[in-house]
Amino acid sequence: GAVVSQHPSWVICKSGTSVKIECRSLDFQATTMFWYRQFPKQSLMLMATSNEGSKATYEQGVEKDKFLINHASLTLSTLTVTSAHPEDSSFYICSARGLDHPGNEQFFGPGTRLTVL
């Protein structure tokens, strides 16, 4: 159990375009989903926390108008990178936590590699 998927796994886009990344919990209901970005050889940096049915909470320094997060259901959250620029190129990883996990464990998706040309 506790499987999280992400789609796409890899995306290349032109500067100025928008990219949507999906995060799904496959075998549990995710009350909370988290979005991280990770630069090469660095740790995970939390971007935002989203609870189903409510607005996401963004970490300091993360532009909410640039990184749009929607958590419309208990199994799906989306991250849209709007007007992407080369500096947005990174590895984006989501994680999910559900009611079945009383210890607050987070289970991660496989990540999405974004390259902005």
Added chain:
Amino acid sequence: GQQLNQSPQSMFIQEGEDVSMNCTSSSIFNTWLWYKQEPGEGPVLLIALYKAGELTSNGRLTAQFGITRKDSFLNISASIPSDVGIYFCAGQLGTGNQFYFGTGTSLTVIP
């Protein structure tokens, strides 16, 4: 945000050797998690710790929740090549959902 320091930053060991790494913080945490991440993949949960002093094993892996609640340790016994990866600790403060991640320990196992 919170700073979790992991040590060592990287390790190169012979197959069969034991491995020890730790994670320290200036803050008190109520939950510690240990993850392993392989290149191009998301982190995979290895062990979760909930009580100070708790010692939990998962196969050849053993992790401990430090008594002071400001640190945690991960040991890997009899390492094998597939143990290669980056190991991250993550700690949760007394309130809130957020976990803070450590700086990572890169492990290389030489056959």
